[in-house]
């Protein structure tokens with residue numbers, strides 16, 4: 001793994017392009033400027049690692065495009081030491097961006113092959129603040145709840161109740177919901193019993209599926 005001047009230059013251009021597209025959260029832009037996205041992609045796509053595009057990561061899954069990562073991360077409003085649950089580890093890139101913001105990250109993946117690949121990469125990169133687990137994220141991670149923030153990076157048909165219950169009061173859940181197209185939902189827990197729901201822009205995600213898939 002090498003992070004060359006060329007990679008750094010391309011990354012700076014990616015961040016400028018995100019700012020142009022309306023991402024205004026400078027902390028998020030700085031985190032994305034710090035994490036080498038090309039480490040998370042197959043060698044075949046390395047040349048394009050800093051284009052604003054999703055790429056296949058194997059097992060019919062994709063690494064989200066940078067704009068989507070920036071959009072979801074901005075909505076979460078992550079602060080240092082926040083306890084963040086991510087569902088859909090995939091390549092591990094989004095988890096790395098959350099850790100670069102100073103969060104304590106728990107990330108769940110239902111496909112064993114992807115879980116193992118992301119875990120070893122994040123370990124190799126020295127991300128000690130990320131805990132990777134091979135789990136079905138529809139149930140959340142009750143033994144480590146409550147979370148300040150929960151981020152789902154796959155498209156759900158409904159919002160799992162378990163995830164709302166595992167939010168701390170004042171916490172935020174960001175989840176794309178819908179069948180063909182998903183609308184980004186930002187759900188804030190106002191009290192023990194009340195939630196506020198904001199429905200935002202449309203995206204396309206790979207499906208949020210129940211159960212785990214072993215190798």
Ligand code: SAH
Nearest residue numbers: 063088090091093094109110137153208209
């Ligand atoms: N955040 C990822 C994007 C991955 S794509 C990245 O930065 O690369 C979505 C991922 O969600 C896929 O890897 C898919 O296997 C996973 N996924 C889908 N349903 C899931 C579930 N119920 N629990 C955990 N992971 C799930």
